[in-house]
Amino acid sequence: IPIELREKKKLEKENMLLLKDFDKLNEQNKVLKNKINKGKYEIKTIENFKMESFILPYIVDEKKTFLNKKTGYLGLYKYKLFVFFTSGKIIYFDKKNFNSKNFEFKQIKNDLINSNYFNNKIKWTGVRDILIDEEDIYISITDEKKTDCYSTSILHSKINFNFMKFEKIFKDNECVHNNKYIKGFKYFNGYQTGGRIVKKNNFLYLTIGDYNDWQKPQNIKSIIGKVIEINLENKNFRVVSLGHRNPQGLQNIENEENYLILTEHGPKGGDEINIIDIKKINNYGWPLASYGDHYDKFPLNHFTNKYAPLKK
Numbered sequence: 001i002p003i004e005l006r007e008k009k010k011l012e013k014e015n016m017l018l019l020k021d022f023d024k025l026n027e028q029n030k031v032l033k034n035k036i037n038k039g040k041y042e043i044k045t046i047e048n049f050k051m052e053s054f055i056l057p058y059i060v061d062e063k064k065t066f067l068n069k070k071t072g073y074l075g076l077y078k079y080k081l082f083v084f085f086t087s088g089k090i091i092y093f094d095k096k097n098f099n100s101k102n103f104e105f106k107q108i109k110n111d112l113i114n115s116n117y118f119n120n121k122i123k124w125t126g127v128r129d130i131l132i133d134e135e136d137i138y139i140s141i142t143d144e145k146k147t148d149c150y151s152t153s154i155l156h157s158k159i160n161f162n163f164m165k166f167e168k169i170f171k172d173n174e175c176v177h178n179n180k181y182i183k184g185f186k187y188f189n190g191y192q193t194g195g196r197i198v199k200k201n202n203f204l205y206l207t208i209g210d211y212n213d214w215q216k217p218q219n220i221k222s223i224i225g226k227v228i229e230i231n232l233e234n235k236n237f238r239v240v241s242l243g244h245r246n247p248q249g250l251q252n253i254e255n256e257e258n259y260l261i262l263t264e265h266g267p268k269g270g271d272e273i274n275i276i277d278i279k280k281i282n283n284y285g286w287p288l289a290s291y292g293d294h295y296d297k298f299p300l301n302h303f304t305n306k307y308a309p310l311k312k
Contacts, residue, residue, distance in 0.1 A: 024065075027065035027068070028062075028065070030068070031059055031062050031065065031068065034055070034057060034058060034059050035057075037055045038055060038056075038103075039103035039105075040055045041053070041101045041102075041103065042055075052098050054097065054098075054103040056072070056083060056105070057105065058070050058072065058087075058089065060085075060087050060089050066121045067113065068087065069085055069086040069120070069123075070085075070086075071085070071086045072084055072085040072127075073127060073130045073139075074130075075130045075131070075132040076132065077092075077132050077159060079094055079095050079096070080092045080094060080095070081093055081094075081095055082130070082132065082137075084127050084130045085127070086126035086127050086128075087120055087127075088110065088112030088113040088115075088120075088127060089113065090107065090108040090110055090112075090164065091107050091108070092105065092106055092108065092161075093105040093106070106161070108160075108161060108163070108164055109163045110163065110164040110165070110166065111163075111164070111165050112127070112141075112166060116144070117141050117142075117153070117155075118141055118144055119144060124142065124190035125142045125190065126142060127139055127140070128141060128193055128194070128195025129195045129196050129197050130197075131197040131198070131199060131204075135158055136156060136157075136158060137156070137158070137159055138154055138169075138197055138204060139154070139155050139156075139197075140153065140154050140194075140196070140197050140206060141155060141195075142190065142195075143168075143175075144175075145173055145174075145175040146173075148177060148178040148179060149175035149176065149177045150175050150176055150190060151174060151175040151208065151211075151223065152193050152194055152195050152207075153170050153171075153172075154168070154169055154170040154204065154206055154230065155167065155168055155169070156168075156169045169230070169232075170206065170228070170230050170235070172223050172237075174222060174224065176210075176211035176212075176213045180212075180213060182299065182301070182303045182304070183299065183301060183303065185298070185299050187212050187213075187214075187298070188211060188213070189212035191246075192210055192245060192246040192265070193208075193209045193211065194208045194209035194244070194246060194247050194248060195207060195208075195209070196247065196248055196249055196250040197250070198251060198252055200252055200260070200278070202231065202232050202233060203229050203230060204229070204230040204232060205228070205229055205230075205240070205250060206228045206230065207226075207227050207244065207248065207250050208223055208224060208225065208227075208247075209224075209225065209245065209246040209247065210224055210225035210244065210246070210286070211224065213225075214287045214307040214308045215307055217242060217243050217244060217245070217286050218242065218243060218283075218287075218288060220242060220281070223239070225242060225243065225244045225245065225286060226240075226241060226242050226244060227239070227240050227241035227242075227244065227247065227250070227260075227262065227282075228240070229278065239281060240278050240280075240281060240282065241274075241282040241283075242281070242282070243282075243283045243284040243285045243286045243289075244262075244264055244284060245264060245265060245267065245286045245290075246264060246265040247262050247263070247265075248263065248264070248265060249263030249264070250262050250263075250276075253275075258277055258278055258279050259275055259277055260275075260278060261274070261275055262274045262275075262276050266286070266292045267293060267294055267295060268292050268293050268294065269293060270291050270293070270310075271292070272291075287307060287308035287310065288307075288308070288310075289312070290310045290312075291312055293310060294308070294310065
C-alpha cells in the first residue's frame with residue numbers, strides 16, 4: 001500500500017504539470033486562431049432572422065495570455081460601435097462595416113489594463129458593463145479595494161479617440177474578502193458582482209452583487225447586494241434596493257419616471273424579475289427568502305439556516 005500511495009502521488013504531480021502545459025498550449029492556440037480569423041465575416045439565418053457577425057480582435061498580449069479575455073460590452077456613439085473587453089481593451093468601428101462586409105477597427109489607448117483596480121490574472125475580474133451618454137462613458141468594474149477584497153465601482157471618462165483616462169466617481173471602501181469561509185467551506189464568489197449601469201435624469205443606478213457574502217445584502221448600511229443611486233452632480237449615493245444576489249440586468253421603463261426593471265441571477269431555480277420603485281427602499285429578500293434552493297456544493301448547517309434559510 002505505501003508503494004501504491006507513493007506512485008499515486010507521483011502520478012498526480014505529473015498530471016498537474018501536464019494540465020498546466022495543456023492550459024498554456026490551449027491559450028496559445030486561442031491567440032493564433034484569433035489572429036488568423038480576426039475580421040472574419042459570417043452571415044446566418046436563424047428562424048427568419050439574418051445574423052451578421054465579425055470576429056473581434058480581443059488579444060491584448062500574446063505572451064501574457066491572462067490578459068486576453070473574450071467577453072466584452074457594446075456601446076453606440078453616433079455611428080460608431082465601441083467594444084470594451086473585460087480586460088480593459090477598447091476598440092471601435094463604424095456600423096457601415098456591416099454593409100461593406102469589411103471589418104476595420106481602431107484601438108483606443110487607455111489606463112485600465114495597467115491600473116491597480118483589478119488583477120487580470122483572476123478570470124472573473126475586469127469590466128462589468130459600459131454606458132455611453134453623449135460625450136461621457138461610464139464603466140463598472142470589479143474593484144480590489146484592499147488586498148483580496150472586492151466590490152463593484154464606477155469609472156468615468158470623456159470620449160477621446162486618442163487616449164481615455166478614467167477616474168472613479170463612486171467611492172466606497174466596503175468590500176468582500178476572497179477568504180470568506182463557513183466552517184472550512186470557502187463561499188466567496190467573484191462571479192456574483194452585478195455591475196449593470198443605467199442613467200435616469202441626473203442619476204446613475206448601479207447593481208452590486210453579494211459576492212456570495214450572505215451577511216451583507218440585508219444590511220441597509222452595506223452597499224453589497226444592492227441597487228445604488230448615484231447623484232452625478234455631487235457624487236452622493238444612496239441605497240434604493242436591497243436583498244439581491246447577483247443583479248446583472250437593469251433597464252428604464254418607458255413612460256415610467258419612478259420605476260426600473262431588474263433581472264437577477266438567484267440560487268438554483270431562483271432567478272428573478274423585479275420592478276424597482278426608486279422613490280422607496282425596496283427589499284427583495286435575499287438570502288432570507290428565495291423561490292430557489294441552494295446549490296448542492298453549499299453545506300446546510302447552523303450558519304446557512306441563520307443567514308440563508310431561503311424561506312419561500
